Amino acid sequence: MIHFNKVTKVFKTDIFTPPFCALDGVDFTVPEGSMVGFLGANGAGKTTSLKIIMDFIRPSSGNVIFDKSLGSSKLEIFKNIGFLPERPYFYPNLTGEEFIHFMGKLSEVPSSQIKHEISVWAPKFKIDYALKRELKTYSKGMLQRVGFLATILHHPKLVILDEPISGLDPIGRKELKDVIVEIQREGKTIFFSSHIVPDVEEICDRVIFLKEGKLIYDGPVNTLLSTNIGQDFLFVLGDTELKDFSTPFKQKVKLPDNFSKYVVAAQDKDKFLNEAIQKNANIISIDSVRPSLEEIFYHTQVSK
Amino acid sequence: MNTNKSLVVALYTFKEILKSKILLNVFFVGLGLMIVTYVATEFTYGVPERVAVDFGLGMLSLSSIAISLFLGVGLLSKEIESRTVYMIISRPIHRYSFIIGKILGLMGIQLVNLVVLSGMILSASYLLGGEVNSLLIWTVGFIFLESLLLLLVVSFVSLLANNVLTVLFSLVILLLGHSIKETQNSLFVQKNPLLNGLLEIYHFVLPAFYKLNLKDFVIYEKSLPLSYLGNSLIYGVVYSTALLFLIIAVFNRKNLD
Numbered sequence: 001m002i003h004f005n006k007v008t009k010v011f012k013t014d015i016f017t018p019p020f021c022a023l024d025g026v027d028f029t030v031p032e033g034s035m036v037g038f039l040g041a042n043g044a045g046k047t048t049s050l051k052i053i054m055d056f057i058r059p060s061s062g063n064v065i066f067d068k069s070l071g072s073s074k075l076e077i078f079k080n081i082g083f084l085p086e087r088p089y090f091y092p093n094l095t096g097e098e099f100i101h102f103m104g105k106l107s108e109v110p111s112s113q114i115k116h117e118i119s120v121w122a123p124k125f126k127i128d129y130a131l132k133r134e135l136k137t138y139s140k141g142m143l144q145r146v147g148f149l150a151t152i153l154h155h156p157k158l159v160i161l162d163e164p165i166s167g168l169d170p171i172g173r174k175e176l177k178d179v180i181v182e183i184q185r186e187g188k189t190i191f192f193s194s195h196i197v198p199d200v201e202e203i204c205d206r207v208i209f210l211k212e213g214k215l216i217y218d219g220p221v222n223t224l225l226s227t228n229i230g231q232d233f234l235f236v237l238g239d240t241e242l243k244d245f246s247t248p249f250k251q252k253v254k255l256p257d258n259f260s261k262y263v264v265a266a267q268d269k270d271k272f273l274n275e276a277i278q279k280n281a282n283i284i285s286i287d288s289v290r291p292s293l294e295e296i297f298y299h300t301q302v303s304k
Numbered sequence: 305m306n307t308n309k310s311l312v313v314a315l316y317t318f319k320e321i322l323k324s325k326i327l328l329n330v331f332f333v334g335l336g337l338m339i340v341t342y343v344a345t346e347f348t349y350g351v352p353e354r355v356a357v358d359f360g361l362g363m364l365s366l367s368s369i370a371i372s373l374f375l376g377v378g379l380l381s382k383e384i385e386s387r388t389v390y391m392i393i394s395r396p397i398h399r400y401s402f403i404i405g406k407i408l409g410l411m412g413i414q415l416v417n418l419v420v421l422s423g424m425i426l427s428a429s430y431l432l433g434g435e436v437n438s439l440l441i442w443t444v445g446f447i448f449l450e451s452l453l454l455l456l457v458v459s460f461v462s463l464l465a466n467n468v469l470t471v472l473f474s475l476v477i478l479l480l481g482h483s484i485k486e487t488q489n490s491l492f493v494q495k496n497p498l499l500n501g502l503l504e505i506y507h508f509v510l511p512a513f514y515k516l517n518l519k520d521f522v523i524y525e526k527s528l529p530l531s532y533l534g535n536s537l538i539y540g541v542v543y544s545t546a547l548l549f550l551i552i553a554v555f556n557r558k559n560l561d
């Protein structure tokens with residue numbers, strides 16, 4: 001859908017501060033039909049990348065290549081894109097309904113269809129009761145919902161969202177995530193940025209991971225999880241106060257009621273198990289410990 | 305399709321400003337205008353309808369200038385600062401359609417202001433026994449053109465400077481544009497071909513607002529030569545168009561961050 005082609009962006013603010021390289025040769029693709037999470041801490045360069053994709057700002061070098069299926073001219077392509085900016089701000093004196101009509105008309109949706117889309121989506125977003133009110137009376141979450149509705153009402157093939165669920169309460173996040181999953185099931189491509197790892201881990205099948213303006217990873221979530229680890233195993237042994245194991249283990253934690261927890265490296269797993277059997281240990285459970293995306297996120301160093 | 309999109313932007317820009325109750329101020333200006341006119345005519349001997357027209361046009365001109373200055377300064381810059389511009393230009397719309405739409409929307413507000421206030425002026429003048437001549441209509445039309453030209457100046461400067469500077473700078477350009485006529489007519493300048501030439505160049509570089517000011521004529525004359533009106537009209541339209549192209553060129557290249 002999108003090929004972000006070796007993009008570098010250098011900001012030159014004024015002559016007193018040195019130029020700042022916000023993106024350094026970043027190269028990734030968003031495949032059609034996928035749900036891609038765009039992960040990175042605050043200031044990693046996510047919003048800058050999305051602004052370049054949307055042609056709000058121009059890259060210092062590199063370019064953005066859109067799939068032919070989106071269209072060939074900029075207007076054609078943008079007809080097939082739904083974009084929700086970070087912390088969107090709206091016209092305070094328009095009502096929710098007027099705003100949605102405004103956006104719909106710009107995307108060439110006929111009025112009757114806009115009305116229809118509102119009747120379908122507004123209840124799902126739980127915003128139908130407020131559509132006749134002026135936007136200045138809306139809470140942050142309500143604005144986000146109205147913005148989201150306006151982003152998808154023209155049935156875009158590609159939906160780009162900048163931090164759509166950050167800053168919402170847990171229920172709001174759950175609801176929005178549900179809708180994102182629902183529209184992806186309709187075959188849309190979704191690309192959304194977030195600095196909140198569990199959200200990405202939960203609903204995305206691919207992740208693009210940015211750190212300090214450099215691309216760290218671009219691929220399936222699962223691969224990132226399984227390659228980035230010496231996988232550990234977790235043994236819980238019961239009843240007995242065991243003499244020291246000769247097999248090396250990483251960590252031992254005493255649990256209540258004489259239970260003990262051992263963290264064992266993958267290569268020592270079989271040896272440890274044998275020894276436990278020999279010692280007649282009461283084996284309660286053995287589990288593999290998969291690090292969450294979050295742990296990888298915080299431990300990956302910029303290496304390039 | 306593209307003029308269409310400009311009109312969509314214009315429509316909702318118009319709605320947004322209309323509902324911001326700023327036009328309530330216009331209503332109060334109008335009300336104040338009628339009271340002042342009434343009081344003034346009570347205390348003037350001879351030509352009350354002239355006083356009414358004089359006051360009225362002054363007020364109309366001032367309020368149009370105020371709208372162009374104080375609403376114009378945020379017309380584009382507020383869109384950029386508050387990121388609403390992202391919501392719009394991420395849609396299938398050219399940047400120039402967005403600009404034209406914003407300008408049209410605010411000019412719609414100007415038109416409402418103009419129709420309301422000039423309606424009051426004309427009816428006051430009529431009720432006081434004055435005649436509505438074509439020059440009065442020209443004057444009102446030129447006030448509209450002046451407000452467009454000023455709005456374009458404000459919009460252009462606002463793309464390059466902050467709000468306070470924009471208002472100050474535009475105000476200076478406006479005052480200069482009105483005062484160069486006197487300068488040009490002064491003996492000192494007329495005797496000095498170099499200065500005279502410089503002032504001619506001024507007309508091309510900065511807008512010569514005085515050309516659109518007919519208020520001084522309207523009290524004492526019934527009509528002006530059509531060539532003068534036509535000249536001024538062409539100057540205003542050509543200058544505005546050129547400025548609009550300049551704004552679009554700058555906005556097209558602008559990084560919106």
Ligand SMILES: Nc1ncnc2c1ncn2[C@@H]1O[C@H](COP(=O)(O)OP(=O)(O)O)[C@@H](O)[C@H]1O
Binds near residue numbers: 011013041048
């Ligand atoms: N217009 C700008 N001028 C200078 N620096 C900028 C500008 N925009 C963004 N930056 C810098 O670029 C970096 C990336 O910002 P951003 O893309 O907003 O990060 P993210 O969205 O991942 O939180 C930040 O360090 C930010 O300060």
Ligand SMILES: [Mg+2]
Binds near residue numbers: 163
């Ligand atoms: Mg951001």
